[in-house]
Amino acid sequence: MRDSEQLMARVRAQGGKATPQRVAVWRALEHDQTHPTAEDLYARLKVTMPTLSLTTVYHVLNELVEWGELRRFDIGDGHIHFDPDTAPHAELICLRCHRVMDAPAGVGMPAETLPNELAGYRIITRTEQYFGYCPDCRQAMRIGSQGRPRSALHGRSTGDAGD
Amino acid sequence: MRDSEQLMARVRAQGGKATPQRVAVWRALEHDQTHPTAEDLYARLKVTMPTLSLTTVYHVLNELVEWGELRRFDIGDGHIHFDPDTAPHAELICLRCHRVMDAPAGVGMPAETLPNELAGYRIITRTEQYFGYCPDCRQAMRIGSQGRPRSALHGRSTGDAGD
DNA sequence: TTCTTTGCAAATCGTTTGCAGCATG
């Protein structure tokens, strides 16, 4: 994702307005590595901008996705996650708390191996997701307590279990 | 996923019943490579079993996932897809019609490269998804017509565009 | 018969949309 300076130029160039709400969402995303959901960002921003609405957060996120500035992905926890890093890279996803983090450098296939075409498909991008249990959840499961897993819509999971 | 013979044994062993509905869903999945949604399976089965309900399809799919027989995944089209192939492998996903197919053999990282641990995470499985445009959609886009893209909840996409 | 499963109808809940008032350029 480009920085707010450039986005401001872009939005003005197409007759749009650089409203405080838009800029706030842009800034919140700028160096974010937490792969937040719309609700995450809303909660974070509400503190300094109490009048902000969740609807607006969704509007701004969706337009960023349309502009190709933001990647939107579903890990199966019932919430859409967003990532300002639009280059292909690997991610680590906890099956229990649904935390998402970038995999350490060197993990996953190098970006240069992304083919242009595969089985007749024009390939645009690739995602690699490693599912497992994060250190906190491993600890919590070891103790046997329930810990405090993050949101989980009804009983959804991404399909695997065990330890 | 194991075949219906084995699943029948399993379900009976734990005091369950091999109902026609369950067996029908198992059979439908047995050699399926289309990565269907619950609705897909329901539509397919309704023809030969008109009394089957969508609720039951969900019940059966969810228990298969709990048993570790079925992988459940979200491609961002607003529908949960299911895959009886639970081994790590790469998939091709069309950004326009949301068709999912297995990548040709040799594409993606070999299964043996799945690490046990990564950044403190206990790794259980990995998914590799290649996003792009399938031959049909490339053709449709070339013609400039709208073609007939498969389901798409409101205006969701998985994040990328262009050709 | 007993205990599981089915399937209808209703509830959930993240996300999207309609629209009236507001604020940016």
Add this chain to the structure above:
DNA sequence: CATGCTGCAAACGATTTGCAAAGAA
């Protein structure tokens, strides 16, 4: 001052759940 943006409230829709009737074992 005109148009684009915000945000409330309502709509949406895939999936889940409560529960009474049905059917395996």
